[in-house]
Amino acid sequence: MDRIDRKIIVELQRDATLSLARLADRVGLSQTPCWKRVQKLEQTGVITRRVALVDPQMVSLGLTAFVAISANDHSPSWREAFARGIAGMAEITEVWRMAGEADYLLKVVTRDMASFDAFYRRLTETLELKSVTSSFAMERVAYTTALPIAIDEP
Amino acid sequence: MDRIDRKIIVELQRDATLSLARLADRVGLSQTPCWKRVQKLEQTGVITRRVALVDPQMVSLGLTAFVAISANDHSPSWREAFARGIAGMAEITEVWRMAGEADYLLKVVTRDMASFDAFYRRLTETLELKSVTSSFAMERVAYTTALPIAIDEP
């Protein structure tokens, strides 16, 4: 993982439609070794996938909420039930196990408050939770999937 | 935006490398009309971009934090300063204007706690903030950029 690899990552995080020729040009390489590097980055799991990003508003999914959850107990069986429960809920796009107050933080995407309420009922009926605190986003001010890769410093 | 459009979105959100032939097959269309739909979804801004996703651990960016911020005042000038301030900080991958307690919620990605601390100092030195509360993620339990598109119900 050197400077050129990081350049490749930076470019592909911004635009995965970039052709190999243009990518190679931008990172200062010819096509063949550039292609080999991209392959390696994919095979070693640095680049995990290539996806299309969709505007939530355009598909009527305007409500994003962050839901902080505290577990009822901290047994392995609760964890399993939690894992199974959230697996079936497509509205949950992210799950983070947290340090501090809450045990988990969920990012939840729904159509509107009514849909969120339906989700909330399902969540609290499915799982045994000590506490659930929902915070609602009014506006997505900034959003990127690109990780802050520093090209220069390793 | 009909059933087929939503199917296309679902597929491309999962895997943007899908060839047109296979995509067309999966959504039950022939290539030409499928291609036209994809074009339209891109031109109308439903599909905003295609990106490569990177494993944070693999690039030594293992620390994700959620930072809740309250503004010093709620003037337009503060907003401007805020917008300018966060624009230069690559560690901030998401900014949400929130309802409730905090004014903004930031998702911040850094290498480790030392890097986060450096970021934190920069943040609090750059901006006038009433309060800043950081919560740290221990584990990314689930993560997807795919919005929960329902194929059947509009």
Added chain:
DNA sequence: GTTGAAACGCCCTGATG
């Protein structure tokens, strides 16, 4: 690492029904 080239698949366009 570089260049050059070949083979193949895929994208994209057009015509037709």
Added chain:
DNA sequence: CATCAGGGCGTTTCAAC
């Protein structure tokens, strides 16, 4: 919408340096 046909681009592999 489907199908067919074609040109051109891009990916992928190989050879040689």
